Amino acid sequence: MRFADFPFLRYLPFLLLGIFLGQSYWSPDLLVLSIILSISWLCYMILVFNCEKYVSYFQLSSIAYLSLLVFGALLVQNKKHQTDVSSDILQAESYLAQVTAYDLQKPNSFENLLEVKSFLIGESWTDAQVKILVYHQSDKPLEPGQILLVRKKPEEITSPVNPHEFDYRQYLSRQGIHYRQFLGKDFQVIDSVNSKGLEYFLVHLRHRIGEMLQSKIPDENSAQIALALLLGQKKELDPTIREAYTQAGVMHILAVSGLHVGIIYALFILILKPLKLKKENAKLYLLAVILVIWLYAFLTGLSPSVVRASTMFSLLTLGQMRERRPSIYNILAFSAMLMITMNPDVIYEVGFQLSYLAVLGIVMIQPLILNLWLPRHKVLEYVWQLTSVSLAAQLVTFPLSLYYFHVFPTYFLLGNLLILPLAFLIMQVGVPLMIFGWIPVLGDGLGWVLSWLIWVQNWIAETIRMIPGGKLDRLTMDFSGMIFVWGMLLIIAGWDYGSKRKLTWLATSLVFLLAGFQLYEELQTPSKELIIYQGKKAQLLDFSDSGQTYAWNQGIEPGEISYSVDPNRVQNHLPHTPQSLVAYQHDSGQLEFVGTEFTFHPTNKKLHFTSAPKSIYYWSDGKWVDLVMTDSIAVDSLAYRILF
Incomplete structure (x- = not known):
């Protein structure tokens, strides 16, 4: 096995380096990168076709790798350019936008996604392609294809105020969404384009299948799981059910992923041999399998893991048609390059990273684990194979899971052994239900069977959740x-x-x-450190002194603490519930904290230092930024870090 045998595996690092280059401050602009790429490709073509005898392999490969690097940077700069152009909408007096999805129920409103077609500044309309996340309270639901007139400008999505808080702005920007707006009822539906075409075919199909599944599956909780497992619609999933699947270590089952694509692929491939088709007919059948896989990928929203799996199985099927078996490493690298070309920000998506790591773990580590024991009975062999796959995937993905989620499911092996086979059965019933559910008697029967299977799966997940020590939380890994x-x-x-x-x-x-x-x-850990967190209406102080942490909460609610404060505490290994700071209040209202070098006035939000700190920082755009030294600071809008 030589590295040279995997060309796409050699190309991928240079494309990734180009992505990182394009996101750096010293990256050339779009025009310069376009010129460099054109020149490098021109040189490559001239050398290949005219001077091949006089050029070494090293020279040709160097130009090719340079082209890949520049191409990666070009992808990023092109996306930045599109974002910069769309920022003019912040000055718009009104805009015309097209509804792209069905409403999603929220506690006090409905969520939807608009695509701006043009906006008005002064007396001039400007064409645009800008996505805006909106919340409305209209009596009539919005439907894909409707054209809205909105007479106010949207707002930018703000960055998180507190350190290591979930960056919702960044999460949406990687989906091409940079603005949001609360509309209420302040908009007009002025037109509706033909939503029967290809553009909205899959949107309508997904919605209709979802409605059909809900009508055919009698148990409400089972219907929620079916929507998540079959269509990837898990935004309305009950928090208790979500927690049960998380603690069982099988949350990946509810996110449509490569597992689901693999089950569908296996379903069609397993019936190929009994059909006993001729060679040409078998090729047509395999081509139809590829089309079904990609239809399912588009239907479920083209998540990174689904695209990866669809690309892999498509290439494997094409290889089967040519009676060849392409390298799994080449397939993985090629699918990654394809996805990065479509969206360079996909490399930062957790689903993309976990998907590829899990497959690499199964390919590289699972055979080693499998060879540790050779069971004599077929049942034990099946159990051991499933166990080795779960162990391999978990070994490779757990560092990233700890880095992002800080939770490790203790009973993941038990959950996978019991629930994965059941998920396979559910898919075998669910896919036919999606196809034949419109037939009255057959649809009702399949719906009842699917409801019962999912009820059993939910019961197993809930039972595992009730076992003490089901998860280790507040873990982290740098x-x-x-x-x-x-x-x-x-x-x-x-x-x-x-x-x-x-x-x-x-x-x-x-x-x-x-x-x-x-x-x-x-x-680098300071002996004394003060962190000031910002809540919606109050502040919270964490003071660390020689390894001991103390806190003072002005009025941040527990739910807000878990969202705004806990991420930084977990990241820095601080306790979940620190000891309370002891404070004395002066007649002026000033709070003096025992054993500290600062005082705080809760009314005017002023923090005064009784002795000069070593340094002061404020949190901005995901990092701590130096602040000019002073004897007091106002703490009403930013998070601060003060070292003593």
Whole structure:
């Protein structure tokens, strides 16, 4: 096995480097990158067709890799340019927009997504393609294809105020959504385009299938799971059910992913052999399987894991038609490059990262685990194969899960062993229900069977949730820890293929590097630190002194603490419920905290320092920014970090 045998695996790193280059401050602009890419491709073509005898492989490959790097940067700069152009809408007096989806029920309103077609500034209308997330309270639901006239401008989605708080602005921007607006009833439906065409075919089809599933499945909770499992619609999922599946370690079942595409693929491939088709007919059948896979991918919203799986199974099917088996590593790299070309920001999506890591873990680590035991009975062999797949995927993905979610499901093996086979059965019933559910008797029968299967699945998940110690929470892992785990797994996977001496030295180096990073972080930890968090109407103070943490809460609610304060506490290994700061209130209203070097006035939101701090920072755009030293600061709008 040589690295040279995997060309797309060689190309992918250069495309990724180009993406990172395009997002850096010193990246060339769109025009310069376009010129460089054109020149590099022209040189490559001239050298290949006219001077191939006089040019070395190294020179040709260098130009090709440079082109990939520039192409990656170009993708990012092109997306930035489109965003900069659309920012003019913030000055718009009114705009025309087209409804792109069906309403989603929220507690006090309905959510929808508009695509602006043109906006008015002064007396001039400007064409645009801008997405706006809106909330309305209209008596009539909005439907895809309707044209709205809105006579007020939208607002930008703000960045999070507190450190390590979930960045909703960034999450939406990677979907091309940069603005939002509360409309209430202040808009007009002035027209409706023909929504029967291809543009809205899948939107209407998804909606109708969803309504059909809800009507055919008698149990409400089962219907929610069916919508999530079959169509990827999990926004309305009950929080209790969501928590049960999370603790069982099978939340990935409810997010339409490569698992679901694989089940559909297996369903059609398994019946190929009994059909005993001729060679030409078999090829047509396999081509139809590819079309079905991609129809399902579009129907469920083209999530990263679904696109990855659809691309993989399509290439495997094409290889089967040509009686060849392409390399799984090439397929993975090619599908990743395809998705990055369509949307360079996809590399930051958690679903994209977890999907590819899980498949890599199964391909590289699962055979090693499987070979540890060779069961004699078929039932035990099946259980062991399923266990080895779950272990391999979990080993590779758990560092990233801890980094993002800070939770580890203790009973993930039990959940996967019991629920994954059931999910396979549910898909075998659910897919026919999606296709034949319109037939009265057949649809009702399939709906009842599906409802019963999902009820059993929910019961298993809920039972696992009731077992004590179902999850380890408030865990975290930094970037150096992730690199260490993945490096060690790569060493284990390559132990039988590479030089054991070199791999041993590499493992030793990783251990020392991890220890060095941990020591550096320990040395950088200040002895005294004050963090000021901003709530909607109040502030919360966390004061750390020599490893002990104390807190003072002016009035932030517990739900708001979990969203705004806990992310930073978890990231910095601070306790969930710190001890309370002891404060004395002066006649002026000033609060003096015992054992600290600051006072706080709750009315005018002023923080005064009794001794000069070493440094003051405020949180902005995902990082701490230096603030000019002063003897007091107003803490009514920003989060602050003060070192003493």
